[in-house]
Amino acid sequence: MPAVARAPFGKTADGTGVEIFTLKNDNGIEVRITNYGAIITSLRVPDRSGAFADIVLGFETLDGYLGAHPYFGAVVGRYANRIADGRFRIDGIGHRLAVNNGPNHLHGGVKGFDKQVWDAEVLGGNGVRLSRVSRDGEEGYPGNLQVAVAYSLTNYNELIVEYQATTDQPTIVNLSQHSYFNLAGAGNGDILGHQLTIAADRYTPVNATSIPTGALAPVAGTPFDFRQATAIGARIDAKHPQLTHGGGYDHNYVLNRKGNALQFAARVVEPISGRVLEVATTEPGMQLYTGNFLDGGIVGKGNLSYGRRAGLCLETQHFPDSPNRSEFPSTVLRPGETYSSRTVFKFDVSK
Numbered sequence: 001m002p003a004v005a006r007a008p009f010g011k012t013a014d015g016t017g018v019e020i021f022t023l024k025n026d027n028g029i030e031v032r033i034t035n036y037g038a039i040i041t042s043l044r045v046p047d048r049s050g051a052f053a054d055i056v057l058g059f060e061t062l063d064g065y066l067g068a069h070p071y072f073g074a075v076v077g078r079y080a081n082r083i084a085d086g087r088f089r090i091d092g093i094g095h096r097l098a099v100n101n102g103p104n105h106l107h108g109g110v111k112g113f114d115k116q117v118w119d120a121e122v123l124g125g126n127g128v129r130l131s132r133v134s135r136d137g138e139e140g141y142p143g144n145l146q147v148a149v150a151y152s153l154t155n156y157n158e159l160i161v162e163y164q165a166t167t168d169q170p171t172i173v174n175l176s177q178h179s180y181f182n183l184a185g186a187g188n189g190d191i192l193g194h195q196l197t198i199a200a201d202r203y204t205p206v207n208a209t210s211i212p213t214g215a216l217a218p219v220a221g222t223p224f225d226f227r228q229a230t231a232i233g234a235r236i237d238a239k240h241p242q243l244t245h246g247g248g249y250d251h252n253y254v255l256n257r258k259g260n261a262l263q264f265a266a267r268v269v270e271p272i273s274g275r276v277l278e279v280a281t282t283e284p285g286m287q288l289y290t291g292n293f294l295d296g297g298i299v300g301k302g303n304l305s306y307g308r309r310a311g312l313c314l315e316t317q318h319f320p321d322s323p324n325r326s327e328f329p330s331t332v333l334r335p336g337e338t339y340s341s342r343t344v345f346k347f348d349v350s351k
Contacts, residue, residue: 003126004021004022004023004122004123004127006021006120006122007019008020009034009061010061010062010063011062012036012117013066016117018035018117019035020032020041021122023127023151023152024126024153025126025153025154027155027157028044028046029043029153029157030043030044031044031151033128033130034062035117035118035119035120035130036065036115036116036118037065037073037075037114037116038075038114038149039065039073039074040056040058040073040179041058041065041073042301043055043056043179045157045275045347046275046349047275047349048274049274053184053185053186053273053275054185054186055181055184055275056072056181056182057073057179057186057301057306057310057311058072058186058301059300059301060300060301060302069298070180070293070298071107072300073178073180074113075130075175075177075178076108076112076114076175076176076178076315077108077112077113077173077175077176078113078134078138078139078145078171079097079105079107079141079174079323080107080174080315081106081176081315082101082210082320083323084103084211084321084324085099085103085105086099086103086104086105086140087324088323088324089323090142090171090172090332091170093142095141097140098140101210102209103209104209104210104211107178108139110139113132113147113175114178118130118132118149119131119132123150123152125152126152127151127153127160128150128152129148129149130148130149131146131149132147133146133147136168141171141172142171143168143169144168145167145171145333146165146166147163147165147173148163148164148165149161149162149163156346157348159345160342160343160344161342161344161345162340163175163340163342164339164340165333165338165339166335166337166339167334167335167337169335170334171332172322172332173331173333174317174318174322175317175341176283176287176315177343178315180291180310180311180313181312181314182310183269183270183277184270184275185273186300186302186306186311187302187304187310190233190291190310191290191291191309191311191312192231192236193231193232193233193270193272194268194312195231195269195271196226196232196266196267196268196288196312197226197228197229197230197266197268198255198265198266198286198288199227199265200226200227200254200255201218201219201220201254202216202218202219203216203254204251204253205242206245206320210246210250211320211321212325214325214327219253223238223242223243224242224249224251226266226288229267229269232249232290232312236249246289246292247292247293248292249289249290249292250287250288250289250292251287252285252317252320253285253286253288254284254285255283255285260282261282262281262282262342263280263281263282264278264279265280265283265286266278266279266286266314267279269350273349274350275347276347276348276349276350277345277346278346278347279314279316279344279345280343280344280346281343281344282340282341282342282343283316283318284318284319285318285319286314286315286316286317287313287314287315287317288312288313289312289313289315290312290313291306291308291309291310291311291312291313292308293308294306294308294309294310294311295307295308
């Protein structure tokens with residue numbers, strides 16, 4: 001198994017050094033990860049003819065990630081996705097979070113996990129473990145949270161992402177990986193021709209500010225039905241009120257699950273290159289986001305601009321606004337408990 005390469009990746013505005021880690025397997029697949037935001041900066045995989053391309057949107061230098069961008073490649077938390085009005089209660093005690101997405105809290109707040117420098121440790125077996133302490137009161141969250149994410153790359157062409165967290169006070173935790181994938185290659189057009197399958201019979205409809213209504217609605221007979229492989233662009237502009245809210249897909253799917261084990265969630269095929277991505281997770285939900293708010297204003301790797309729908313996100317997660325929805329799976333973590341979550345991205349080619 002190739003060794004993990006570790007190198008400097010620049011410094012933050014306050015002079016903190018940042019590193020980048022390169023993992024490569026025996027089949028030539030390569031992933032680069034920085035301890036700034038636990039970000040996946042590059043992911044090179046082959047097409048059906050063996051030609052490699054980088055399939056995640058992002059930047060070549062740290063400076064790009066230090067500027068404004070829509071969470072390219074980052075681990076988002078302490079709570080991925082939205083919390084209505086930035087408010088929730090635990091054991092009758094109210095907590096107020098940063099409001100950074102209209103009236104709501106999104107992806108951990110103004111300075112979430114995506115904007116922090118994590119401690120880093122190279123793991124045997126082609127991996128890296130990133131960890132940090134999210135202090136009591138950070139972005140309004142209660143409790144000192146010890147959190148870690150481990151990335152490992154196998155010779156089965158799997159990128160395994162494992163999260164763990166413990167707390168000294170009751171708090172909420174919901175972590176996710178926010179890479180934008182384009183299996184044709186980052187910056188190479190949009191993802192509307194990608195064929196998508198999602199193992200979900202239901203999804204969570206949202207209101208005008210993208211907060212779930214509380215319903216678990218059937219996908220059958222709607223543009224949200226990806227139970228059979230369907231081009232993302234086939235119905236993305238259909239006249240459906242839910243598509244209007246987010247300018248396309250920006251919705252949580254209720255995955256078809258039995259138990260808590262790792263299970264298949266989604267499959268994406270890019271027909272021209274033949275590249276395939278399969279996602280398995282222990283999480284109950286997955287947010288499909290189709291890059292609706294990308295507008296060409298961000299210039300990324302190779303000096304290419306990222307236009308509308310230039311990438312798709314498959315954010316494995318608990319449901320948005322779960323702290324305010326007792327009917328949703330709980331995201332409360334208490335002292336003595338361990339938050340544990342696992343997602344596997346597997347790469348292949350179609351014939």
